[in-house]
Amino acid sequence: MYKITKKEMLSDSIILMDVIAPRVAKHCYPGQFVIVKMDEQGERIPLTICDYDREKETITIVFQIVGASTKMMAKYEVGDSFRDFTGPLGCKSELIDEPIEELKKKKILFVAGGVGTAPVYPQVKWMKSQGCEVDCIIGARTKSLIILEEEMKKVAANTYVTTDDGSYGFKGNVNDMIKELIHNRGKSYDLVIAIGPVIMMKFVCLLTKELGIKTVVSMNPIMVDGTGMCGACRLTVGGQVKFACVDGPEFDGHLVDFDESMKRQQMYKTEEGRAILRQTEGTTHHGGCGLCS
Amino acid sequence: MGDVLKRIPVREQDPQVRAKNFEEVCLGYNKEEAMEEATRCLKCKNPQCQKGCPVGIDIPGFIKQVEEGNIEEAYQVISKYSALPAVCGRVCPQETQCEAKCIRGIKGDPVSIGKLERFVADWAREHEICPTAPTQKKGKKVAVVGSGPAGLTCAGDLAKAGYDVTIFEVLHEPGGVLVYGIPEFRLPKKTVVASEIENVKALGVKIETNVVIGKSMTVDELLTEEGFDAVFIGSGAGLPKFMGIPGENANGVFSANEYLTRSNLMKAFREEYDTPIIAGKKVAVVGGGNVAMDAARTALRLGAEVHIVYRRSEAELPARVEEVHHAKQEGIIFNLLTNPKEILVDENDAVKGIRCVKMQLGEPDASGRRRPVEIPDSEFIMDVDTVIMSLGTSPNPLISSTTKGLEINGHKCIIAQEENGQTTKEGVYAGGDAVTGAATVILAMGAGKAAAKGIDEYLSNK
Numbered sequence: 001m002y003k004i005t006k007k008e009m010l011s012d013s014i015i016l017m018d019v020i021a022p023r024v025a026k027h028c029y030p031g032q033f034v035i036v037k038m039d040e041q042g043e044r045i046p047l048t049i050c051d052y053d054r055e056k057e058t059i060t061i062v063f064q065i066v067g068a069s070t071k072m073m074a075k076y077e078v079g080d081s082f083r084d085f086t087g088p089l090g091c092k093s094e095l096i097d098e099p100i101e102e103l104k105k106k107k108i109l110f111v112a113g114g115v116g117t118a119p120v121y122p123q124v125k126w127m128k129s130q131g132c133e134v135d136c137i138i139g140a141r142t143k144s145l146i147i148l149e150e151e152m153k154k155v156a157a158n159t160y161v162t163t164d165d166g167s168y169g170f171k172g173n174v175n176d177m178i179k180e181l182i183h184n185r186g187k188s189y190d191l192v193i194a195i196g197p198v199i200m201m202k203f204v205c206l207l208t209k210e211l212g213i214k215t216v217v218s219m220n221p222i223m224v225d226g227t228g229m230c231g232a233c234r235l236t237v238g239g240q241v242k243f244a245c246v247d248g249p250e251f252d253g254h255l256v257d258f259d260e261s262m263k264r265q266q267m268y269k270t271e272e273g274r275a276i277l278r279q280t281e282g283t284t285h286h287g288g289c290g291l292c293s
Numbered sequence: 294m295g296d297v298l299k300r301i302p303v304r305e306q307d308p309q310v311r312a313k314n315f316e317e318v319c320l321g322y323n324k325e326e327a328m329e330e331a332t333r334c335l336k337c338k339n340p341q342c343q344k345g346c347p348v349g350i351d352i353p354g355f356i357k358q359v360e361e362g363n364i365e366e367a368y369q370v371i372s373k374y375s376a377l378p379a380v381c382g383r384v385c386p387q388e389t390q391c392e393a394k395c396i397r398g399i400k401g402d403p404v405s406i407g408k409l410e411r412f413v414a415d416w417a418r419e420h421e422i423c424p425t426a427p428t429q430k431k432g433k434k435v436a437v438v439g440s441g442p443a444g445l446t447c448a449g450d451l452a453k454a455g456y457d458v459t460i461f462e463v464l465h466e467p468g469g470v471l472v473y474g475i476p477e478f479r480l481p482k483k484t485v486v487a488s489e490i491e492n493v494k495a496l497g498v499k500i501e502t503n504v505v506i507g508k509s510m511t512v513d514e515l516l517t518e519e520g521f522d523a524v525f526i527g528s529g530a531g532l533p534k535f536m537g538i539p540g541e542n543a544n545g546v547f548s549a550n551e552y553l554t555r556s557n558l559m560k561a562f563r564e565e566y567d568t569p570i571i572a573g574k575k576v577a578v579v580g581g582g583n584v585a586m587d588a589a590r591t592a593l594r595l596g597a598e599v600h601i602v603y604r605r606s607e608a609e610l611p612a613r614v615e616e617v618h619h620a621k622q623e624g625i626i627f628n629l630l631t632n633p634k635e636i637l638v639d640e641n642d643a644v645k646g647i648r649c650v651k652m653q654l655g656e657p658d659a660s661g662r663r664r665p666v667e668i669p670d671s672e673f674i675m676d677v678d679t680v681i682m683s684l685g686t687s688p689n690p691l692i693s694s695t696t697k698g699l700e701i702n703g704h705k706c707i708i709a710q711e712e713n714g715q716t717t718k719e720g721v722y723a724g725g726d727a728v729t730g731a732a733t734v735i736l737a738m739g740a741g742k743a744a745a746k747g748i749d750e751y752l753s754n755k
Contacts, residue, residue, distance in 0.1 A: 230533065263642040
């Protein structure tokens with residue numbers, strides 16, 4: 001059993017938890033993910049690692065309430081335990097193995113969309129710990145969905161907040177913000193790391209391709225085992241079939257077939273379920289959260 | 294007494310009834326039936342059956358005890374060789390192993406060895422007879438990676454020899470393919486698999502679930518930080534293979550591994566479990582092995598019309614004859630000498646059919662089987678809404694890519710010596726599908742057994 005030691009509501013629908021998982025906390029790196037299973041009957045839910053504490057032996061997870069399983073997970077309180085918590089799974093971020101001197105030369109922009117801010121945070125934090133200054137855009141539909149802003153400001157050189165409806169920070173989507181930085185604020189970047197809904201990652205990649213900036217994305221497709229057995233998480237990257245759980249979850253964004261991935265995420269959604277999501281999430285919910293299988 | 298040339302028939306659920314439930318198909322022998330079948334054994338001085346068994350069970354020895362009604366003694370005989378008799382009695386391909394060599398089989402039916410083994414194991418379970426942990430300890434620790442048939446067998450044998458054994462399992466339940474792969478109707482999970490695992494634990498074996506060797510810990514760390522004296526890798530098969538035809542990533546195309554994992558491990562066929570499964574109305578299962586039959590029969594039970602699509606003819610089907618027979622009885626439709634060329638999708642990228650081509654058998658290929666070749670101008674469309682690809686697997690790179698000095702072959706399988714499981718890295722042994730590629734439960738058990746012997750020899754001389 002894996003005990004919850006901290007629970008925090010980051011917004012009405014986004015929850016942060018620290019969970020004791022010694023083996024995972026000892027070996028994990030930014031970019032990797034875990035599989036959480038609440039109880040005997042529960043699904044195996046893949047969640048990207050949001051932070052880790054090797055001393056306290058905890059892993060931080062962040063999830064958005066989007067379906068029956070995450071709704072139930074949200075009811076767990078400090079002191080409760082998950083039945084299963086497996087990881088770390090997937091490959092660590094490529095940045096981790098790059099020579100620090102090389103990294104320091106690069107101008108890196110992180111682009112975080114909605115709940116995707118959670119997996120961006122440990123990467124920016126890691127960069128800071130290595131003495132690398134990076135910029136970060138946090139984008140969401142509206143102010144209440146902006147998470148981890150204060151935390152991010154502590155580790156990023158510059159944090160830019162943008163909301164679609166202009167209720168907070170810059171008015172516009174993350175692409176508007178990227179363009180603003182590059183065209184109006186004299187910024188330039190060698191590498192973009194974008195994590196968020198698939199639709200956001202798709203459009204960021206279209207823009208960065210145009211701008212000629214290498215872009216890495218983190219995919220979070222439907223998974224069952226998460227260990228390279230079932231093939232549910234397959235996606236097409238550069239014309240090749242890849243398994244997100246063992247080959248990823250991070251890929252070269254300019255090679256990913258996002259349209260196929262978006263369609264695959266719809267697989268287990270019924271018409272009825274989709275209608276509820278449209279009602280509760282509005283048009284921002286495109287199935288890109290990866291939590292709604 | 295019946296005709297001595299004929300085996301005592303085993304009772305089964307009616308095909309019409311069982312096609313709609315997940316209860317076990319075969320009901321097994323009762324004691325009277327088992328004792329009568331046992332009388333058919335000739336008790337050969339030079340038993341060929343034993344040579345046909347990958348773990349070398351003293352078959353005439355246990356059958357003699359059954360004949361005399363000493364079922365507990367029969368169980369003790371089998372237990373010396375096998376940690377999983379209730380599993381083997383159900384899923385071993387006896388017809389190509391022990392029963393294929395049975396002298397009775399020269400004229401008439403071979404002795405029903407598998408069904409007798411199953412009876413003995415089930416009887417022992419019902420009478421709560423389980424193995425006991427040895428009192429003599431060796432004071433040495435062995436780590437076993439994976440709790441499938443290879444790992445459980447290796448762990449059980451090492452524990453019997455007095456080693457302190459810990460199994461690390463990546464999934465949330467131990468059992469490997471016995472739990473995620475083979476369906477409930479062929480191998481009941483709670484009664485049979487869970488209790489055989491309890492028996493292995495009764496020998497003193499510890500099982501830790503949710504540990505990803507290669508990620509949570511490396512094999513090297515097991516040997517250094519964790520203080521294990523040897524490691525056995527029985528991590529099983531890996532990534533599912535696909536055909537590489539257009540449309541394969543469409544919604545409604547699954548690997549057999551995914552489909553079976555959802556149903557078996559995650560119990561998606563039961564209402565009270567959260568994991569979804571798409572049953573499909575008309576399902577094509579591509580492939581002809583045991584896994585294909587399992588996927589097909591699972592889809593059938595979930596309510597679909599199911600077709601097996603296989604590019605060779607019936608004679609070449611790699612599945613067990615019994616599985617093919619059961620599948621046909623239940624109403625699975627076999628589209629043989631048929632090969633998919635493209636998966637057709639609708640505007641939502643969901644499967645709406647398969648473009649297939651008819652095949653004929655040509656000259657024998659390297660495997661000795663006649664090579665299927667396309668018949669020109671024979672393409673046709675098969676209307677289906679779900680496709681399950683059952684084409685085998687290729688090894689998972691998680692362990693081989695993170696273990697220094699552990700070499701793999703061209704098929705990415707771990708290189709290990711057949712007789713003792715020794716790999717290219719000192720103190721590390723391997724067996725089962727991780728070494729051979731996808732094979733059977735019993736071959737994996739045989740490899741686990743050989744490796745246990747190899748590890749015992751290695752540690753005894755260390």
